[in-house]
Amino acid sequence: MTEMDRRQFLVAAGGLAAVSLFPSELPAAPILIEPLKLGLVGGGRQGRAILAELAKIEGIKVAAVCDNDATRLSGVKSRAGDAEGFEDHRAMLDKVKDLSGVIIATPTHAHKAIALDAVSAGRHVYCEAPLAHTIEDAKAIATAAAGAKTVFAVGHEGRSNPVYQLARSFFRTDAFKDMVMMRAQCNQKTTWRVGSPDPAREKVLNWRLDRELSTGLMGEIGSHQLDVVHWYRNRHPVSVRATGGIRLHTDGREIADTVLAEFAFEDGARFIYSTTLASSYEGKYEVFEGSNSSIRLAWSHAWMFKEADAPTQGWEVYANKQQIYNEAGITLIAGATQLAEQGKLKEGVGLPNSSLYYALADFVKCITEKKPAVCSAADGYRTAVVAILANQAVAKGGEIKIDESMLKVG
Numbered sequence: 001m002t003e004m005d006r007r008q009f010l011v012a013a014g015g016l017a018a019v020s021l022f023p024s025e026l027p028a029a030p031i032l033i034e035p036l037k038l039g040l041v042g043g044g045r046q047g048r049a050i051l052a053e054l055a056k057i058e059g060i061k062v063a064a065v066c067d068n069d070a071t072r073l074s075g076v077k078s079r080a081g082d083a084e085g086f087e088d089h090r091a092m093l094d095k096v097k098d099l100s101g102v103i104i105a106t107p108t109h110a111h112k113a114i115a116l117d118a119v120s121a122g123r124h125v126y127c128e129a130p131l132a133h134t135i136e137d138a139k140a141i142a143t144a145a146a147g148a149k150t151v152f153a154v155g156h157e158g159r160s161n162p163v164y165q166l167a168r169s170f171f172r173t174d175a176f177k178d179m180v181m182m183r184a185q186c187n188q189k190t191t192w193r194v195g196s197p198d199p200a201r202e203k204v205l206n207w208r209l210d211r212e213l214s215t216g217l218m219g220e221i222g223s224h225q226l227d228v229v230h231w232y233r234n235r236h237p238v239s240v241r242a243t244g245g246i247r248l249h250t251d252g253r254e255i256a257d258t259v260l261a262e263f264a265f266e267d268g269a270r271f272i273y274s275t276t277l278a279s280s281y282e283g284k285y286e287v288f289e290g291s292n293s294s295i296r297l298a299w300s301h302a303w304m305f306k307e308a309d310a311p312t313q314g315w316e317v318y319a320n321k322q323q324i325y326n327e328a329g330i331t332l333i334a335g336a337t338q339l340a341e342q343g344k345l346k347e348g349v350g351l352p353n354s355s356l357y358y359a360l361a362d363f364v365k366c367i368t369e370k371k372p373a374v375c376s377a378a379d380g381y382r383t384a385v386v387a388i389l390a391n392q393a394v395a396k397g398g399e400i401k402i403d404e405s406m407l408k409v410g
Contacts, residue, residue: 026162026352030364032059037098039123041089041114042105043067043076046128050105051079053357057364064096069204089114093121100124101151101367108220109213112137115152119144124151126363130223130387131380133215135406138384142409145377153363153373154380156227157355160362163302166332167295168232170304176290179233182271184225184286187279191249192257209253216391217259217275218242223387227375228286228297229263229271230383237263237271237386239401242393248278261390296329300351303329382407
C-alpha cells in the first residue's frame with residue numbers, strides 16, 4: 001500500500017467510523033446571531049472556571065454576577081468585566097430583565113431556591129451537578145423544569161464530552177458486545193477544608209463537610225461518574241452497597257474522605273466505584289469491560305482495548321495506539337479525519353478544551369437552536385437520587401435498595 005493509498009484509507013476509516021471509532025470533526029462552537037446575555041450565580045472556584053470557559057464562546061455576554069459572600073462577589077465581578085454585581089439572585093432576576101439564562105454554580109444545597117426562581121422568571125438554566133443535596137429538593141427542581149418551556153441543563157459534563165460521545169457509540173455495538181464489569185475511581189490529594197479567621201464564614205465555606213448539607217464524596221464527585229454509567233447503559237442500579245471512613249483528614253470532620261461502593265443492576269452487572277481525598281494515585285477514570293473490548297475513559301482521553309479473539313475490521317492496523325501499563329490501547333481521537341488528511345493523527349490525542357467548555361457550549365446551542373438539554377433536569381434528578389442514596393449507604397455502612405419508583409419525577 002502506497003503512502004497516498006494509506007492516507008486515503010485513513011481518511012475513509014475516519015469517515016466510516018463517525019459512528020464508531022473516530023468522529024469526523026469536533027463539535028462546532030455555537031453561532032450566535034446576536035449576543036446572548038447570561039447571569040452567573042456563584043463566585044467560587046467553579047463559578048470562576050465557568051467564566052473562563054464562557055469567554056471562549058463568541059457572542060456570550062455575562063451581564064450579571066451574584067454571590068451572597070461579599071469577598072467572592074468582588075472577586076468574580078472583577079473577572080466578569082462590566083457585569084453588574086448582586087448579593088441576592090432575586091434582585092438580579094428582577095433588575096436585569098434581558099438575561100436569557102442563568103448559570104448556577106453555588107454550593108449544592110443552595111441550588112433549589114435559585115433554580116425555582118429562575119425557571120419561574122422564564123430564564124434558561126444551567127445548574128451544576130449534583131442537582132440538589134436532598135431527594136426532595138431535586139424532585140422539586142425537576143418538576144418545575146418539566147413544566148417549563150425553557151432549557152434546563154444539568155452540568156453532568158460527560159454527556160457533552162466529544163470523546164465520551166465517541167466512545168459511547170462504540171460501546172453500543174458488537175465491538176464492545178457483552179457487558180462484563182464496570183469500575184471507576186476519582187483519587188485526589190486534597191482536604192476540602194477551607195480556612196477563615198471568621199468562624200461563621202468558615203462554617204459556611206465548609207458546607208461539603210457538613211453532614212446536613214453535603215452529599216459527600218458520592219454526590220459531589222461520584223455523581224459525575226455515576227451519570228456516565230447511567231448514560232452509557234440507559235439504565236440505573238437497583239441497589240448500592242457502600243462503606244467509607246477517614247483515612248487521612250483527622251480534623252474533626254464527619255464526612256468520609258475515602259469511599260468504596262458497589263452498584264448492582266437488574267441484569268446482574270456490577271459497577272465498582274472508589275474515591276478518596278487521601279491519595280492521588282491513578283487519578284480519575286472509568287472503565288467498561290466487554291467481551292470483545294474494554295473502554296477506558298479519562299475525560300480528556302479515551303482508549304479501546306480489543307480482545308485477542310475479537311473480530312477485526314481492517315482499520316486497526318493504522319489506528320494510533322498507546323501503551324497503558326501492559327496493554328496497547330487504540331486511542332479514540334476527536335477530529336481524526338482532518339488530522340489524518342494532514343498527517344497529524346497523533347497530535348489529535350486528547351481534547352483541546354475541557355469537558356466544562358463543551359457542556360456550556362451545548363447549553364448555549366440548546367437555547368439558540370431550541371433543542372432539549374443534553375443532560376435534562378430529569379436526567380440530573382435520577383443521578384442525584386442514586387448518588388444521595390449511595391452517600392446514605394456510606395453513612396450506614398450497608399446496602400440500600402433503589403426502587404424504580406424513586407427515580408420517577410412525576
